[in-house]
Amino acid sequence: MIKNRKLAAPYLVWMVVFILVPLAIVTYFAFTDKAGNFTLENLMIIGQYSTVFVRSLLLAAEATVICLVLSFPVSYFLSRQRAAKQKIFLMLVMLPMWMNFLLRTYAWMSLLENNGIINRILGFFGIGPFQMIYTSGAVVLGMVYNFLPYMILPLYTAMTKIDNSVIEAAQDLGAGMFKTLTKVLIPLSAPGIATGITMVFVPSVSTFIISRMLGGGSNMLIGDLIELQFLGNSYNYNLGSALSLVLMVIVLLCMSFTNGFDDEDMEGVV
């Protein structure tokens, strides 16, 4: 239509300077030492932090699976409601997302504390108290709570495209509930599942606030480790850059793994 490519010039400059160059700088620091000489040492040192990496991947995976299991029925039920009701429910799902995640996480701190509300209620019935905050379970809970809507929404988008008659046909042809689920619902909502998994896993594996607020000092994740190298006491840009690079590779791997299923659904979610 309007053939004026020059209009893109300011953005292209911006893109190169503030997206590509910073990533190049991170890569450069990852492969050099303090004096600027080439080294692989930063990447080798990461081996010492393998427990942190394993913990991050494990907790993020746990949170993703829990989100998926919890969201699947929610999204299905929502997609079968009348249009007006769907709109209200969707708003209810999105409303907490609009609150800053620091406030949402803070809310759980007062619930989970040793003399927090949950323990007080349990104590009323003569149970507990339990150590809930500053455990890995609390970190997973924080991830699930913060990112659950990111799973519900893409699943819901995929499921609204499933016609009721398809499900009825499966049931007419003798499929039980389990068969309908595994042979019809899950395959047809695969793009939503893939998008949901990325949208929960990526922020979970890279978070550093949730683990700090709910996990205390003992549940350090990759995000915490990176933050410590740049703004914390450790202060080692080179190691921090190497860690960032590895995290980026993990995320890209995860995305290329799930991208096989979906190519169109990103737009609807963003």
Place this chain on the structure above:
Amino acid sequence: MKKQHLAALQKVYLCLIFSFLYVPIAVMMVFSFNESKSRTLFTGFTLKWYKSLLHNEMILEALWLSLVVAFLAATVATILGVMASIGISGMKKRTQGVINTVSYLPVVNPEIITGVSLMMLFVVYVNVAHWLNSNPEVPGFLKFLPENIFGFGTLLIAHITFCVPYVIFNVAPKLRRMDVRMYEAALDLGCNPRQAFFKVVLPELMPAILSAFLISLTYSIDDFIISYFSCGTLQTLPIAIYSMTRKKVSPEINALSTIMFVAILCIILVSNALESRSYRKKRVKE
């Protein structure tokens, strides 16, 4: 299982999930009216935390900074993004693909990586500026680069950077779907290209541009992680909230959450009401 049982089960399940989503927020709201500083024992009703919040200089300044940065970043990002969308639409498919891939990086990358990489860029800049300014062999006219850049400027640059891609991904598809004949008709009817753009193309794109602006605004106000790495000693609202949560006991946070929740609820309800009203009007016209 009978159908009724299933329906009941469904209701119970939805109730459980929604209480999971809302109970923590409700608890915060209740405790914002709590007399004592305890986060767990309700001792009496008071509004004093709201009062002290409204006199809390740190929070008010942070809120003001957040609003200013969000407004500026969204405006610049929208202008940059719309220009880029139009420019890119005239390029070859392959070039478009490359630009889109790069633009996707800040969207798909974990926020911490975007934050850290921008911080490194600024750090490298500071080092270069410092070297230029302190090296006696460098001629004087090169010694003009400021060294203390961490603050408003870096914050704004970071916010613009993560907002522009959202603008492009909102506006570019709209532009692609637009009818070229409308633009050509305007030219045929005597508009010059500039007039045709401002009178035909821009109004057609306006809804997408507006929603891109609003998305940028909300992302910018809500952002913590990227700001955290690029703000220096400045405090946006999320960063102020973070420093408050570090102090543990601070019922003002609860009051702040309550105010924000109610404000968001109002915005959503009003925008929904407006939307359904314009929808009804459209139907009446048809």
